[in-house]
Amino acid sequence: MRAILLIKNANVIFPERGEIFCTSLAVENGRLKLLSDVKELPEAELCVDASELYASAAFLDHHTHVFAGGSLIGVNPDVYAPQTGCSALADAGSTGAANFRSFYATTVVNSKTRVFAYLNVSSIGQLSENFPENADPKVYDEAQIRDLIAAYPEVIRGLKLRFDKSCVGKLGLAALEGAKRLASDLKLPLVVHVANHPAAMGDIVSLLGKGDVVCHFYQDCCEGILDDKGNIKPQVLQARERGVLFDSADGRFNNSFAVIERALAAGFTPDIISTDMIPEYMYVPGMFSLCYDMSKYLAFGMSLTDVVKAVTCGPYDSLRLPEKGRLYDGAEADLCLFELQDKSSFIFKDFRGKQQPARNLIRPLLTVTAGSLTYADNSLLWSGRLTASWQANL
Numbered sequence: 001m002r003a004i005l006l007i008k009n010a011n012v013i014f015p016e017r018g019e020i021f022c023t024s025l026a027v028e029n030g031r032l033k034l035l036s037d038v039k040e041l042p043e044a045e046l047c048v049d050a051s052e053l054y055a056s057a058a059f060l061d062h063h064t065h066v067f068a069g070g071s072l073i074g075v076n077p078d079v080y081a082p083q084t085g086c087s088a089l090a091d092a093g094s095t096g097a098a099n100f101r102s103f104y105a106t107t108v109v110n111s112k113t114r115v116f117a118y119l120n121v122s123s124i125g126q127l128s129e130n131f132p133e134n135a136d137p138k139v140y141d142e143a144q145i146r147d148l149i150a151a152y153p154e155v156i157r158g159l160k161l162r163f164d165k166s167c168v169g170k171l172g173l174a175a176l177e178g179a180k181r182l183a184s185d186l187k188l189p190l191v192v193h194v195a196n197h198p199a200a201m202g203d204i205v206s207l208l209g210k211g212d213v214v215c216h217f218y219q220d221c222c223e224g225i226l227d228d229k230g231n232i233k234p235q236v237l238q239a240r241e242r243g244v245l246f247d248s249a250d251g252r253f254n255n256s257f258a259v260i261e262r263a264l265a266a267g268f269t270p271d272i273i274s275t276d277m278i279p280e281y282m283y284v285p286g287m288f289s290l291c292y293d294m295s296k297y298l299a300f301g302m303s304l305t306d307v308v309k310a311v312t313c314g315p316y317d318s319l320r321l322p323e324k325g326r327l328y329d330g331a332e333a334d335l336c337l338f339e340l341q342d343k344s345s346f347i348f349k350d351f352r353g354k355q356q357p358a359r360n361l362i363r364p365l366l367t368v369t370a371g372s373l374t375y376a377d378n379s380l381l382w383s384g385r386l387t388a389s390w391q392a393n394l
């Protein structure tokens with residue numbers, strides 16, 4: 001069988017080993033082939049000369065809101081994901097027991113982009129910026145939550161709680177304890193929004209265990225991961241030791257450059273880099289897309305392999321899909337190609353006005369989702385890098 005796509009001589013990133021090799025890749029029958037021997041390059045319908053470009057397993061934006069037709073904060077997955085190198089997204093609690101089925105029928109099955117979900121413990125999910133969901137464990141629809149998890153195990157990969165004063169009111173830690181009890185009963189990880197939270201950070205992370213996820217941990221709007229001296233709090237370090245994962249979920253207001261700088265200097269890098277994408281933030285400076293956030297962490301000195309790991313292996317490990325987010329012979333073909341622009345006058349700014357000059361900027365060029373081409377940048381065509389076999393045969 002002829003390959004549908006051949007990518008020649010790319011710098012291919014293997015983040016789990018911290019390595020980058022120049023090699024070629026083919027997509028054939030929905031699967032990936034790594035081709036180190038140039039004599040073995042197959043015939044392909046489309047061919048990309050990828051010299052000096054980078055190839056990686058396609059990215060996964062692990063904190064997004066994509067219930068486009070059923071909430072006020074939903075981005076269309078296929079409009080957003082492929083253009084930023086993503087073949088998959090995780091929806092962070094836009095739906096709960098009352099509306100997950102509608103999300104599944106309208107969005108999950110109708111998107112080329114793979115959509116995973118963290119089911120909100122609150123039945124209505126997170127539908128609007130102005131209408132917080134009630135996260136009181138007394139009003140959980142627990143039987144329905146159990147039914148959904150049994151019916152959609154491939155999509156619902158965990159539970160989500162917004163541990164935010166607007167959702168939990170005066171309940172404090174009891175709301176987190178309730179969500180954690182349910183997640184443990186169901187043997188699922190709990191993803192916790194920790195911003196505008198009604199309890200101490202140390203007490204919050206102490207309730208979490210292996211596989212649970214803390215979101216927005218570089219925020220400085222309220223008490224965070226740093227102590228008065230700017231050191232990482234011991235309970236936060238202990239949580240990481242236990243296997244609690246830390247997801248940047250940067251958003252517009254949850255990524256203080258002062259906190260990022262301190263935390264990275266202390267070696268506290270994100271397990272996962274994600275955006276918290278909603279329509280108001282897409283393509284707006286200060287957020288823009290996943291590649292914007294990735295480029296920002298490069299500017300703060302993270303290595304390219306570590307940044308790529310935080311959008312491939314990291315989020316797939318959180319979804320308990322360790323075979324995904326990696327490039328190997330025979331893997332399902334989810335990959336992306338990007339350019340690393342190295343000389344730029346671009347300056348990142350956080351919402352407090354603190355600046356960070358860019359080092360390298362990631363420009364997404366091509367995305368393959370489950371063996372199909374879902375995005376190609378015009379520049380590949382204009383530069384003559386992208387060619388089709390039908391032209392060669394004329």
Ligand SMILES: [Zn+2]
Nearest residue numbers: 063064092276
């Ligand atoms: Zn969110």
